[in-house]
């Protein structure tokens with residue numbers, strides 16, 4: 497029977513956390529194998545301008561930043577598999593990672609599967625997905641030239657999406673369920689100063705309406721007065737936060753109630769020795785590209801030290 501090669505390290509997920517872990521591990525001669533996923537690169541792939549990643553004085557686009565990180569990791573020997581992990585077995589070592597029928601074995605694993613956009617959860621939202629409803633202004637904004645659109649949410653993502661959309665849309669309405677914002681001051685002010693942006697506060701989207709082919713209006717409810725109005729809009733961008741991608745680790749790795757992986761404070765160590773977690777998948781607080789990259793570096797160092805200790809103690 498052909499023996500499966502046991503890798504030193506498999507990295508699952510290819511955002512800034514995974515790619516930084518790959519870069520460090522490759523330079524440390526750990527010969528990492530990255531299973532990058534079919535939608536490789538993570539959330540930065542749908543981020544327009546990154547102005548706060550140190551080292552890029554004039555900013556950089558998310559896809560460019562990821563492409564550069566990937567090349568840098570590859571330069572030192574990282575190998576990539578552009579498929580999704582479908583199953584893991586972490587109860588005993590070597591750990592097993594499955595991509596469909598294909599099984600890979602590894603002594604250590606770094607989980608950096610990130611988080612994905614959340615949806616409101618209305619049936620009509622599903623019905624009109626990609627028919628007016630989107631969670632990515634960078635991807636779909638250009639389809640809304642001279643159209644009035646809505647953005648749901650009150651955080652930085654909503655502000656960023658709204659500002660970006662003003663490049664195309666004739667008007668952007670930020671629809672926010674609360675009376676205060678989670679968004680940072682600078683991002684909020686930018687939206688408030690933008691003449692193409694208007695705010696609709698204390699309001700939730702009750703239904704997305706359309707002709708079956710594409711959406712054309714929203715049913716909006718004011719949470720103070722209970723009043724329901726219909727607003728004609730050609731598009732809706734949902735920007736209400738994120739959900740960690742941890743389904744395949746359910747019941748195996750410790751998580752909090754929102755599904756974020758738990759790590760030992762100040763480290764990337766999970767409840768399973770030899771398995772480490774980095775980036776947004778374990779971070780409900782900071783969720784920045786730079787913090788993800790930083791924790792990817794930590795995970796690589798944690799994995800390297802753990803492997804060394806295993807070798808020393810047999």
Ligand code: NDP
Nearest residue numbers: 616649650651652653654656673674678735736737782783
């Ligand atoms: P946040 O959690 O910060 O904000 C989510 C917003 O969506 C809140 O205003 C929340 O309302 C609202 N919301 C949540 N669920 C629903 C729902 N079911 N229906 C209606 N509204 C809802 O998420 P973000 O994605 O905006 O930001 C996440 C992190 O990423 C933050 O740390 C942010 O700073 C960062 N970020 C930074 C950027 C940058 O610097 N360039 C760009 C984008 C994000 P409520 O306030 O009522 O809870």
